[in-house]
Amino acid sequence: MERTRYWIWPLLLALLLPLLLGALPPQPPQAPPLPNETGGTGSPAIALLAPTDNAYLKENDVLFTFNVSVGSLERCTLLLAKSGTEHALRNFTDFSALPLSWSERNLADGSYAWSVSCTKTGSGSIESGSRSFTIDTAKPVLVAAATARQGGFLGLNGSHYLPGTVQANLSNGSAVVDQWTVDVLDDGTFAASEPVGYWLPPGEYAVTTSQEGYADAKRSQTFTLEALIAGMTTDSDVYFPGETVTITLDGFRAYSSVRLTVEKPGAGTYEKILSTDRDGSSSFAYALTGTRPTGSYALFAQDTQYGTLNATASFSLQQQDSTDDDWDKDGVKNAVDNCPVKANPDQKDTDGDGHGDACDATPNGGSSGIADYDKDGVADSVDNCPTVPNPDQADTDGDGIGDACDTHDDSNTTSPPNLPGVQSPAPTGGFPLLLVVILAVLLLVLGTAGYLVYDGKLVLTDLGGSLRALFQPEAKPPGTDASFSGPDMQEELRHFVFSERSRGYDDLTIRNALIQRGWGEKEVDALFERIYAE
Secondary structure: OOOOOHHHHHHHHHHHHHHHHHHHHOOOOOOOOOOOOOOOOOOEEEEEEEEEOOOEOOOEEEEEEEEEOOOOOEEEEEEEEEEOOEEEEEEEEEOOOEEEEEEEEOOOOOEEEEEEEEEOOOOEEEEOOOOOEEEOOOOOOOEOHHHHEEEEEEEEEEEEEOOOOEEEEEEEEEEEEEEEEEEOOOOOOEEEEOOOOOOOOOEEEEEEEEOOEEEEEEEEEEEEEOOOOOEEEOOOOOEEOOOOEEEEEOOOOOOOOEEEEEEOOOEEEEEEEHHHHHOOOEEEEEEEOOOOOOOEEEEEEOOOOOOOOOOEEEEEEEOOOOOOOOOOOOOOOOOOOOOOOOOOOOOOOOOOOOOHHHOOOOOOOOOOOOOOOOOOOOOOOOOOOOOOOOOOOOOOOOOOOOHOOOOOOOOOOOOOOOOEEOOOOEEEEEEEHHHHHHHHHHHHHHHHHHHEEEHHOOOOOHHHHHHHHHHOOOOOOOOOOOHHHHHHHHHHHHHHHHHHHHHHOOHHHHHHHHOOOOOOOOHHHHHHHHHOOO
């Protein structure tokens, strides 16, 4: 029995290893070396990390960061060049903590190139390539919309601010009536659309920006706040039985609700609650079907929470003359006219639904009366951009999302990878994953049971470490102090982390790689905590 303990595991591994390898995803390729930065082995000797091709404001800290992957270095010099003149910015002689970095502020306006030169004991110098960046001392610029409406949105655009957030204040004279924060991008720009309160009276206002620690960010722009006036229209004044009335609302509260009341001739009413969009607009198709009475119809719309916002409109429903064979006088007889009560001599029917465009509420798709949120003539049920007008329905990459609202172009094959220098691995079929999982579970259960019989040791909080202990019974189970102690072991892992960082991998990827190599999650997290604390 004791002999079985040692030959059964290699046999099981020999059987399962090809299957497990077939199911594993391919490893990412090594980061390609930068031009003019390789040593004799082809690996990057000096890797310039940042900055690269960025624009900085004069008040910004420009953080220079680079890495070296060769030993026996005496000194590295950070070189900065402008207009052909190069000077040393900083010398480095301590290489115990990588990558190396230096921060510089208040560089003069213009374009710069930076590089690193290192001297190696007994081997002369090693030169890196160069990277470029610019310093822009232009003052911040704030542009606000010339006009805004009560309850609407005030458009703001800015440039040459510091990355972070900007405080925006809305004032009427000397009194601040509202304030908010705006996010600034890394390039110092922002574009925001901020709501304006319904309670603000019409008049002249100013919006002012400020940013902590940046005196030049104080900018002001005036605009006119217009009164919010609701409106309601119909697409015609006269209708005939069977037609549809398109009722359009505007000037109501944004993202709110409006109660629409239709008063029929003689007696009877019809009510409908409509939702408004960000512009305070909405629309509704009222079908004149069935036994609708002829005569004048009165329409009344009122905001459900802002009672002073209301609008009225009207239309009339008339009976066609049964002796007239061309009611709309477009030269096409009623019997074959696809819009018998609205003139359309061309009989155009874009969506081929039998209703001419002239009287089709959704001429580009869908049936009459179906909601069309963006009012582009394509019904929401078939619109590939239901909230952005795109009557052409263009979809270049064929992903079912129209170009007008598609934020990801699948046809772009030059998008940057997830990690610098590392392309995402292509999926592979491999061995059926379910069978691999079943075999792995079987191996784990049988192995654990056998191990308990012989040694009675099992670390339930780290099954990976316990399984590793099955094949190394002389090793102490992971998770204990002994498995992660000693300066040599810690220094080896530190070297691994910084080496992988220099290749362009982030800490999360490095952490996962360590765990895949057999280290426990708690041990790896403790390692990074010590590195961050240094």
